[in-house]
Amino acid sequence: MVVLFNVEVDFQKVLNTASAVIWIGILTVVLLIFVMLTIKKQREKTKEKILKSFRLLIEKALFYEPDEEGLDFKLPVPEKIHKLLRKRVFQQWLIDELVRARKNLSGNAHENIKNLYEQLNLFQLSLKKLSSINWNVKVQGIQELCIMDQSRFMESMAAFVDHDNADIRAEAQIALVHFRGFQGLDFLDTITKPVSYWNRIRLLEKVAFAPYQEFTGLARWLQSPNDSVILFALRLTGIYHIFNVHDEVVGCLNHGNESIRIESLRTLEDVYSEKTSKAIISRYEEGDLKLKIAVLQTLSKIGDSGNLDFLRAAWKNDDPRIKLAAARAIISSADDGIETLKKTVEAEPMPYQIIFEQLKAEAIL
Amino acid sequence: MSWQSVVVDILTYGLLIYSTLLIIFYISIGVISLKGIKLHFRKNSFSDFRVLATSSDAPGVTIIAPAYNEAASIVENARSLLSIYYENLEVIIVNDGSKDNSLERLIEAYDMKKIPFFVHEQLNTKTVRGIYKSSNPVFHKLTVVDKQNGGKADALNSGVNFASNDIVICIDVDCILEQDAVLRIIKPFLEDPDVICSGGVIRIANDCVVENGRLVQVNMPKTFLPSFQVLEYIRAFLLGRMAWSKLNGLLIVSGAFGAFNKNILIKAGGYDHRTVGEDMELIVRMRRYMEELGKPYKVTYIPDPLCWTEAPSDYKILGRQRSRWMRGTVEALFAHRRMFFNPNYHLLGMLSYPFWFFFEFLAPIIEFVGMVTLLLLAVFNRVDWNYFWALLIFIVSFGYLYSIFAIFMEVATYCQYKRYRDIFKLLLVTLLEPFIFHPFVVWASLKGDLDIYRNKKGWGEMTRKGFQQTKTT
Numbered sequence: 084m085v086v087l088f089n090v091e092v093d094f095q096k097v098l099n100t101a102s103a104v105i106w107i108g109i110l111t112v113v114l115l116i117f118v119m120l121t122i123k124k125q126r127e128k129t130k131e132k133i134l135k136s137f138r139l140l141i142e143k144a145l146f147y148e149p150d151e152e153g154l155d156f157k158l159p160v161p162e163k164i165h166k167l168l169r170k171r172v173f174q175q176w177l178i179d180e181l182v183r184a185r186k187n188l189s190g191n192a193h194e195n196i197k198n199l200y201e202q203l204n205l206f207q208l209s210l211k212k213l214s215s216i217n218w219n220v221k222v223q224g225i226q227e228l229c230i231m232d233q234s235r236f237m238e239s240m241a242a243f244v245d246h247d248n249a250d251i252r253a254e255a256q257i258a259l260v261h262f263r264g265f266q267g268l269d270f271l272d273t274i275t276k277p278v279s280y281w282n283r284i285r286l287l288e289k290v291a292f293a294p295y296q297e298f299t300g301l302a303r304w305l306q307s308p309n310d311s312v313i314l315f316a317l318r319l320t321g322i323y324h325i326f327n328v329h330d331e332v333v334g335c336l337n338h339g340n341e342s343i344r345i346e347s348l349r350t351l352e353d354v355y356s357e358k359t360s361k362a363i364i365s366r367y368e369e370g371d372l373k374l375k376i377a378v379l380q381t382l383s384k385i386g387d388s389g390n391l392d393f394l395r396a397a398w399k400n401d402d403p404r405i406k407l408a409a410a411r412a413i414i415s416s417a418d419d420g421i422e423t424l425k426k427t428v429e430a431e432p433m434p435y436q437i438i439f440e441q442l443k444a445e446a447i448l
Numbered sequence: 449m450s451w452q453s454v455v456v457d458i459l460t461y462g463l464l465i466y467s468t469l470l471i472i473f474y475i476s477i478g479v480i481s482l483k484g485i486k487l488h489f490r491k492n493s494f495s496d497f498r499v500l501a502t503s504s505d506a507p508g509v510t511i512i513a514p515a516y517n518e519a520a521s522i523v524e525n526a527r528s529l530l531s532i533y534y535e536n537l538e539v540i541i542v543n544d545g546s547k548d549n550s551l552e553r554l555i556e557a558y559d560m561k562k563i564p565f566f567v568h569e570q571l572n573t574k575t576v577r578g579i580y581k582s583s584n585p586v587f588h589k590l591t592v593v594d595k596q597n598g599g600k601a602d603a604l605n606s607g608v609n610f611a612s613n614d615i616v617i618c619i620d621v622d623c624i625l626e627q628d629a630v631l632r633i634i635k636p637f638l639e640d641p642d643v644i645c646s647g648g649v650i651r652i653a654n655d656c657v658v659e660n661g662r663l664v665q666v667n668m669p670k671t672f673l674p675s676f677q678v679l680e681y682i683r684a685f686l687l688g689r690m691a692w693s694k695l696n697g698l699l700i701v702s703g704a705f706g707a708f709n710k711n712i713l714i715k716a717g718g719y720d721h722r723t724v725g726e727d728m729e730l731i732v733r734m735r736r737y738m739e740e741l742g743k744p745y746k747v748t749y750i751p752d753p754l755c756w757t758e759a760p761s762d763y764k765i766l767g768r769q770r771s772r773w774m775r776g777t778v779e780a781l782f783a784h785r786r787m788f789f790n791p792n793y794h795l796l797g798m799l800s801y802p803f804w805f806f807f808e809f810l811a812p813i814i815e816f817v818g819m820v821t822l823l824l825l826a827v828f829n830r831v832d833w834n835y836f837w838a839l840l841i842f843i844v845s846f847g848y849l850y851s852i853f854a855i856f857m858e859v860a861t862y863c864q865y866k867r868y869r870d871i872f873k874l875l876l877v878t879l880l881e882p883f884i885f886h887p888f889v890v891w892a893s894l895k896g897d898l899d900i901y902r903n904k905k906g907w908g909e910m911t912r913k914g915f916q917q918t919k920t921t
Contacts, residue, residue, distance in 0.1 A: 094835065094838075095834055095835055095838045098835075098838040098839055098841070098842045099838055099841075101842055102838070102841045102842045102845045105842070105845040105846055105848075105849050106845055108849050109845065109848050109849050109852055112849070112852045112853055112856050113852060113875065115856060116852070116855055116856050116859050116871060117868075117871070119856070119859050119860055120859050120863070120866070120868065120871060123859075123863060123866075124866070186496075218490075219490035219491070219493065219494070222494050223493075223494055226494055249639070250491065250494075254494075279638060279639050279640070280507075280637075280638040280639070280641070281500075281635060281638035281639050283505075284499060284500060284503050284505050284506055284638070285499050287503070287505050288499050288503060318505065342641075402568075403566065403568040404568050407566060407568070435566070437564050437565070437566045438566040440564035440566075441563065441564045441565050441566050443564075444563045444564050445563075
């Protein structure tokens with residue numbers, strides 16, 4: 084007996100009981116490990132076998148053409164497959180295979196995969212997922228319907244565009260752009276939640292495949308209260324060279340968010356006009372180091388010889404990072420860039436002359 | 449009450465509270481990691497990383513690989529890094545004053561030319577002797593920094609000075625990365641702007657089959673020592689780090705593979721070359737910097753097996769490694785002792801730091817003191833052997849359960865070891881670990897503590913056997 088906090092405890096008995104419980108736990112977990120491993124192996128075997136039949140069907144679908152032109156897609160499907168598809172898990176395996184195949188194919192085969200998905204009513208399983216309480220199942224459902232071009236369910240997906248869950252709303256946004264192209268971006272007018280950098284990249288990739296249409300909301304998006312919308316709009320402006328929102332982009336240089344200020348400078352590299360340099364230079368003095376360097380980088384892309392005096396003054400800054408950026412801008416702004424830089428740098432002591440050597444070598448490499 | 453009974457009471461109650469807390473922590477870690485892995489699996493089951501790999505809008509990433517006397521494999525290692533699937537990638541190999549011909553081999557293999565380069569040293573390092581770029585456009589992503597020897601931390605800092613991108617990935621040059629490792633490790637930065645660092649899992653590659661710099665077949669190591677480490681790594685990475693990451697309390701990201709926000713890394717002061725635990729110390733310092741700044745931040749962790757490394761296969765090398773790890777832990781904890789139970793540092797000061805102090809730094813010491821006390825009591829015939837055996841069985845059993853739960857998590861998630869014999873081997877090493885591997889690690893850790901006392905510096909020699917290579921024809 085041990086007295087613990089004034090209570091008599093048979094410590095040895097407690098330990099023995101605890102050890103016995105732990106050993107029951109150990110044996111249970113060991114059993115679970117082997118059961119799980121066996122199930123996994125078995126499942127892999129079964130899956131491989133069933134996928135063989137599915138892949139045969141998909142292969143047939145890829146090259147299928149209706150007997151007469153204008154007839155609907157109606158691939159003869161073996162009874163065995165129909166039987167398999169009574170089970171939900173097998174339906175999911177087939178959907179996964181179809182999704183994988185459709186992502187990697189184009190043309191007629193791409194379309195036939197979708198037709199097979201519709202013929203087998205697999206969209207019903209995907210659709211059901213939209214009402215699941217599990218967020219990941221919802222995401223999966225949206226993804227499947229999107230990849231399989233099920234535009235008739237677009238409204239159901241659009242409902243999630245500003246969902247609290249970041250993954251659900253990201254998938255819904257992708258789906259909208261997938262179905263409606265540039266018009267699908269209208270959700271940017273109303274969303275209140277952030278669009279992550281990851282999803283902005285995905286949206287840009289999606290938009291790139293859509294037939295070009297004029298942007299109608301760009302000016303509004305550039306003044307959105309949602310910072311991520313502004314960042315996305317800035318990228319769109321840059322990529323598609325939308326010059327008519329130049330002034331709104333310049334306006335973003337005053338935004339409170341540093342990322343937006345920097346991104347707007349990057350955007351101005353693509354949509355600059357004769358007014359741009361002046362607007363950028365006016366922001367230089369009040370900017371911090373990061374903004375100053377970004378200004379010089381943008382001026383380097385614009386390459387306007389009218390900026391040379393400003394750039395020479397910038398070169399005199401004590402911070403070597405600014406010196407380097409200014410030197411790069413001088414090279415691209417002057418007609419005889421390397422020579423102009425040489426003259427500017429000559430007066431400077433070491434180690435700054437090495438900047439000249441570096442940029443000269445970069446030009447050669 | 450005599451003073452002897454007071455001492456015995458303090459020891460009894462102290463150890464009881466310590467052990468109870470430790471057990472509670474381990475149970476909590478198990479439960480939290482389960483949730484964390486489930487969330488990670490769900491989140492990544494539908495992510496298409498290919499978009500990121502080819503997008504010109506994806507952020508630029510710089511991989512920094514320090515190399516010291518790696519001539520035998522440096523060309524292949526560089527090739528492996530250059531083959532990583534990512535558009536905006538820069539690879540910087542830092543030759544840290546190698547005494548062999550590592551640099552010459554790189555120059556020859558990749559047509560490297562020494563170029564004049566101005567660098568604003570934001571982090572102080574040993575003198576840089578030269579910067580090399582390839583004249584062959586195929587290798588335009590590669591930069592070699594040749595510098596005086598200054599140790600791993602110094603080499604990494606040098607790489608950071610030259611990195612042109614905002615995300616830097618610091619790796620060990622001899623690690624084998626999975627093809628999509630970069631895509632996976634940088635995703636957290638794109639999903640959440642508060643992420644300052646993202647760590648990856650390190651797995652043991654001894655006796656695995658490597659083909660052209662890629663790991664093609666996972667095997668359990670044939671010998672026992674690396675097998676013990678497989679179990680240890682599974683436990684540490686799948687349970688410990690996952691749980692701490694879920695709580696946003698992670699204090700270490702392995703030096704073999706970690707991605708950082710370069711600006712925060714520089715502002716926090718870069719790697720500390722005075723410590724041998726530069727990887728842990730950097731994370732603690734970056735977190736401390738953010739805490740003191742009062743800005744939100746996250747240190748995330750990817751449980752996917754992304755990076756494979758060779759574990760020490762003899763006791764001498766392993767002992768040095770573990771002594772060094774303990775020295776690193778003590779140095780990092782001592783350098784940031786201000787945070788110990790300091791509520792100004794929130795979870796970092798109130799939970800992460802104390803956990804490391806009590807259960808990572810103190811554990812081997814307490815274990816050693818316990819052993820010595822037991823021996824003394826046994827000599828004076830003051831041990832109640834019934835209690836002793838009951839307690840020992842309980843503690844060892846709990847350790848078994850924790851390890852077996854880790855194996856279960858491995859089988860349930862990544863299932864890298866698919867053969868029954870591999871699982872049997874893992875179970876066997878679980879049974880043997882408390883009697884062979886664990887006492888050795890405790891001894892090596894104590895040696896690390898002693899090394900601190902003796903003011904020992906440096907890493908000690910670390911040799912490797914090399915991977916089991918096959919070449920495709």
